[in-house]
Amino acid sequence: MTLSTSGAHTSHARGALSSLRDIAPMPMSDHDLRGDQPSLPLDSGVADAAATALEQGQTHYVDVPGIPQLREAAARLLGAQGAACQSANIIVTAGLQEARFLTLQIVGDLAGPLVVPNVIHPGVELALDVRELAVQRVATDATRGMRIDLASLEAALQAGGRLVYVEAPVRLTGALYSEAELRAIAELAERFSAGLIIDQGLAVWADGQSPAAVLAAAGFNRLALIGELVPGLGLESWQVGYIAADTAWVPLMQSQKQIHMICTSTPSQYAALAAMEGAADSWAATRATLQDRATEALATAEVLGLRPIAGECASVLAIRPPDAEQFCARAASLGYQVSDGAAFHAPGTVRLAIDTRSSLATMLSAVVEGRA
């Protein structure tokens, strides 16, 4: 069991911190391939809705868990994806990182010890390091896109782990858990009376059932789903995330949110509300474009000997070039910014965001061939 120490940062957290600026929530330019989510232009109607709300006096504190109409819309959206939730299960957060913090620190303190994959987004390490928590590391399988190794998970639960953190899809590689794998995770959790925190923020960019739908179908409720609320719709820098959680966990997280923030910024909430209208159609169209780009980039990476890690999520491609450090340096020399897998505890791996604006395949060729 690994214990983090308050004030004196663990090596995991030191790594996370040093790489903090390498993992932007959204790209800064066409050559910035570090984004967690693809960036698309913001619909002018969304901005107008947010501005109009402000002009109508919506500049004051709102309810801690979010404005009621946004919580209802979020519940409907997740419901349409197969999740079993009501608006009372929803907490609107100031981006994904606050959702990580609340679930890991508050539910983790209540229902832990935590079980965390040994390859994970650096934001998770940061959230774990805020205050001492009991954390067990569980192995991931490099041959399966860094998904959790189920035998290792069972061992961690046998050793006392009671709250499992899962990225589905995996943030580094875009690997999606199959329905069978998710059901197996739920069955293990059920057997050990453990809970699950599922970061499903990238699921919108993968075909197939959402993790929420699979877990709902399996009847598993000891659960907190987290993610970006309206990914890829131009609101990445507006910072709107969500938690959809078991009713037993919501009051504790709501109480903590009141303590450290009171509420999520109101213009962001009104913008998210407007953006959710028609979001599903927009995501489907973007996903189709991204899938074309991803297929092209994957083939190019294979040809160039960059050893791509195939993932089902169309917004990200992870590669294991023969010399990752040299690849990153050459990318930088051509003006590209990429995510070093070391920040996820996967040295030797490089994560590249796939966007609709430019061809990742072209970038890979340019870097390998050393041409601008």
Add this chain to the structure above:
Amino acid sequence: MTATEKKGTDLLYALLAEARTYSDVIVMGRGDPDFDTPAHIVAAARQAMVQHGADYSPPEGILPLRQAIAERVARRNGITVDPEQEVVVTNGGQEALFLMVVASVGAGEAMLVPEPNYNTYNDSLRFARAEKIGVPTRVDQQFRVDPEQMRVAITPKTRAMLLVSPNNPSAGVVGRADQEALVAIAREHNLTIIADDIYDLFVYDGIEHVSSAAIPGAHERTLTLNALSKSFSMTGWRIGWITGPAHLMQRVRKLKAAVSGPNSIVAQHAALAALTSSYAAVEMMRDTYSKRRKIVLDGLAAMGIPAGNPQGGQFVFADISHTGYNSIELAKHMLTNAHVLVYPGAAFATGWENYIRITFLQPEDKLRDALQRMQRAMESLPARSGQGA
């Protein structure tokens, strides 16, 4: 659990929820100014949505805003900071408060807290698994933070000292001589000073506001918070900040990244517009609050409720001990019978059960209506023998 069985922050939120069930309720509890955000800031936000809505922000905030904050604290507070290393933008004063506490004290450590105190300090200390060392202040001393009382309360576990000026809920202000003495004690005992300046622009009757960090020798050990919520009536936007020396801000910056990442880019640009344009709206609001404060004090005096002479803030802290009712009972009575929400002192710290906090963040006509309702409700209270009766 009923509202009145709850404690601290949960009690206040339970009362707020109950207040919403009355269509004619007048809220004089929560610290949310009745003014909307000034129009020029909203207009700037609309423009920023289009021009900067997709811009990247680091967790500590965009540099132009940090520069504007550095300029603001230099001009208004006499605090000199490097915007690159010594400013972090937060989700309101609330996040700033939380981050400062967690950055300064850990499990088993302790912080000196003058009482009564804003309830969230208790909650944040609980999160940090740290201990609160309460140092009571006295109404007959205008809630002065007595440096000698603070000194004798220090234990080997004490790592930090909280100084909120003007204080919430007492409205007491820490004067320059006391600030100097408190800074000297902090230096002597190697304590971090957590300075809460959120009401710095709201002091009355010619009283000077002195920031702890502006006292010579204080900067190296002082984290200072402020926000735009109260001053520019921007509570919903969630914009605040922490300033302090680079060696302490390093930990604050890490915590900010861990707790919530960057603030909303739109809110940051709105804040930039607020800080770099006219303060006329703030001046107007302060003058208005000054008049309202007098209305509330006069109304309470007519009810025989002493409230001292509050020096700052946006509220008064009134002594109800003569009624024979404790603050939760009286707040509940006011809410049920007068449909007026006031906050019980018991929610702020142990030992303040005989006080209520009343904000003056309502228009004058509503304040007068509320005070008349309160007076009728007081008259309908069954007699009990109070301490002062």
